Amino acid sequence: MTEARRPPEVDRAAASRRAVAARRERAALKRDVTTRVITPQELLRRALADPESPAGAMRVPEFLTAIPAIGEGKRDRILADLAISPVKRLGGLGARQRRDLMEFLDRRWPEPQPRAGRSRLVVLAGPTAVGKGTVAAYIKEHHPEIRLSVSATTRPPRPGEVEGEHYYFVDDAEFDRLVSTGALLEHATVHNRYRYGTPRGPLEKVLAEGGTALLEIDLQGARQVRAADPTATLVFLLPPSWDELVDRLVGRGTEDAEERARRLRTARAELAAQNEFDYRVVNDDVATAAEEVVALAR
Numbered sequence: 377m378t379e380a381r382r383p384p385e386v387d388r389a390a391a392s393r394r395a396v397a398a399r400r401e402r403a404a405l406k407r408d409v410t411t412r413v414i415t416p417q418e419l420l421r422r423a424l425a426d427p428e429s430p431a432g433a434m435r436v437p438e439f440l441t442a443i444p445a446i447g448e449g450k451r452d453r454i455l456a457d458l459a460i461s462p463v464k465r466l467g468g469l470g471a472r473q474r475r476d477l478m479e480f481l482d483r484r485w486p487e488p489q490p491r492a493g494r495s496r497l498v499v500l501a502g503p504t505a506v507g508k509g510t511v512a513a514y515i516k517e518h519h520p521e522i523r524l525s526v527s528a529t530t531r532p533p534r535p536g537e538v539e540g541e542h543y544y545f546v547d548d549a550e551f552d553r554l555v556s557t558g559a560l561l562e563h564a565t566v567h568n569r570y571r572y573g574t575p576r577g578p579l580e581k582v583l584a585e586g587g588t589a590l591l592e593i594d595l596q597g598a599r600q601v602r603a604a605d606p607t608a609t610l611v612f613l614l615p616p617s618w619d620e621l622v623d624r625l626v627g628r629g630t631e632d633a634e635e636r637a638r639r640l641r642t643a644r645a646e647l648a649a650q651n652e653f654d655y656r657v658v659n660d661d662v663a664t665a666a667e668e669v670v671a672l673a674r
């Protein structure tokens with residue numbers, strides 16, 4: 377049977393399935409903006425590049441309320457100020473409306489700009505399960521000239537983990553001693569459990585020899601490194617989407633449901649801090665993301 381001869385109820389069912397799928401895609405995109413996995417500008421750029429895409433099909437009021445800090449009242453004022461009808465879709469905005477909306481977003485939520493004069497002390501941070509460890513391992517394997525800092529931790533070793541290679545495994549008393557003698561550049565309690573810190577000695581040696589050091593640490597640590605050395609290069613690793621982040625955390629299978637929920641709450645807070653970083657890299661493909669980090673480190 378050809379397309380044209382299909383009974384109408386089949387077409388209706390197919391159309392309703394397509395509508396449900398499109399709604400789901402728009403909801404996922406809104407979640408990406410709400411959780412700050414993508415900037416509002418990024419969503420608008422996608423909509424303008426392809427008006428037929430889920431981003432292009434999103435209505436402007438829906439888009440605006442996905443942005444953190446915009447409620448219904450603010451949304452209506454913005455629509456009035458920019459003279460945009462509430463039934464408009466992002467993909468259907470006129471040239472002037474596109475420009476005004478983009479300028480408005482740039483004014484209110486400036487996207488981070490790369491800062492000049494960065495040093496060879498490179499910090500890689502990002503939300504749980506975004507792939508920091510995977511990207512760092514790739515860099516270690518393919519770019520051995522970039523020295524991966526080995527942290528001290530009070531966490532017990534997991535099967536296969538090697539002392540001095542993955543971590544320096546220490547007890548609480550030894551960690552206290554490292555802190556009190558100033559042996560750590562930064563240290564933090566991560567995920568409310570174990571303590572982790574970056575040994576200062578090996579790092580200073582690498583930098584003194586003109587090498588590049590990569591620190592894979594959490595947000596608290598990144599902030600302390602920034603305070604200790606304002607020229608450090610801070611890179612924030614982002615997931616391609618919020619749903620993908622959740623999938624990676626579940627897929628890794630190393631945390632139970634309660635721990636996963638706790639880490640996802642922390643992830644939201646960490647994503648909200650990404651503007652403190654010099655660069656953002658999306659970890660869609662591991663090799664591509666790792667090479668981007670390497671290029672920034674050079």
Ligand SMILES: Nc1nc2c(ncn2[C@@H]2O[C@H](COP(=O)(O)OP(=O)(O)O)[C@@H](O)[C@H]2O)c(=O)[nH]1
Pocket residue numbers: 508509527528531562563564566572573574592593594595596597598
């Ligand atoms: N501040 C800080 N965080 C660290 C350091 N080393 C590792 N981390 C962070 O601690 C977390 C490690 O969590 P966990 O899942 O227990 O261990 P993993 O499997 O080795 O990542 C990650 O978020 C790391 O980025 C460090 O030296 N300092």
Ligand SMILES: Nc1ncnc2c1ncn2[C@@H]1O[C@H](COP(=O)(O)OP(=O)(O)O)[C@@H](O)[C@H]1O
Pocket residue numbers: 502503504505506507508509510511624625627628659660661662
């Ligand atoms: N680019 C990617 N594409 C698909 N899966 C990835 C990617 N990067 C990492 N992963 C997977 O996501 C999970 C979390 O990665 P991991 O490196 O442990 O994250 P983190 O160190 O940030 O907590 C792992 O199962 C890993 O294999």
